[in-house]
Ligand SMILES: Nc1ncnc2c1ncn2[C@@H]1O[C@H](COP(=O)(O)OP(=O)(O)O)[C@@H](O)[C@H]1O
Ligand SMILES: Cc1ncsc1CCOP(=O)(O)O
């Protein structure tokens with residue numbers, strides 16, 4: 001695997017997402033639902049957001065991929081997440097976990113660990129969240145975001161240095177990154193390549209969006225515009241990717 005492979009994967013995933021419009025079910029927090037849905041739609045995917053326990057299994061059965069985001073976890077969302085994961089497992093569907101704020105609550109960290117035992121394809125979090133999670137089973141791709149995004153799996157590490165500091169000033173860019181990641185996993189069987197491609201895509205989009213914004217308030221909408229306009233040329237020109245393999 002080379003950086004050029006990741007750029008090629010990102011371009012291919014982008015056009016497949018636009019052609020196939022994969023359904024991405026987001027069992028997510030109440031803070032970022034609109035931004036996450038808008039970002040997925042701008043990308044070309046088809047989001048759904050219900051967390052109702054009566055319906056979540058039906059939605060999972062009719063979507064290509066699911067992301068579980070623990071941002072505003074409450075008893076109802078916890079129960080719905082259990083039902084959704086059971087259905088995803090029954091159908092052999094892949095899913096992504098975003099353990100938002102698991103570093104701030106022992107209860108949430110314990111629930112995140114329960115979900116990890118149920119086998120998401122990818123876990124994405126910021127530095128503090130991934131530090132709380134610590135090690136993951138070998139079968140799960142680990143994505144730690146920040147000024148640089150580090151994607152780890154099977155002794156290989158991919159570092160994506162794209163992105164913009166304004167991303168840290170807009171609530172929901174991490175959650176949207178988790179949603180974009182899920183859309184890429186929906187169209188690319190290799191979850192590590194999909195994750196690296198997705199982080200490159202949102203990072204390059206952010207770099208293209210920044211000059212069109214005057215600060216955090218205008219950066220969010222500009223990011224949506226840039227996700228919709230993103231193309232292979234931009235990925236090729238702006239991607240900054242390094243890959244390393246563990247020795248031995
Ligand atoms: N200082 C930064 N420079 C460039 N990109 C950043 C920076 N901080 C965050 N990002 C990007 O913003 C997105 C969200 O990352 P992060 O802030 O770590 O997540 P969260 O919002 O969950 O805390 C990722 O795509 C990441 O690459
Ligand atoms: C602030 C906040 N509180 C609960 S969920 C949430 C949104 C987190 O979004 P992100 O981690 O993507 O900035």
Ligand SMILES: [Mg+2]
Pocket residue numbers: 100101125126174175
């Ligand atoms: Mg987050």
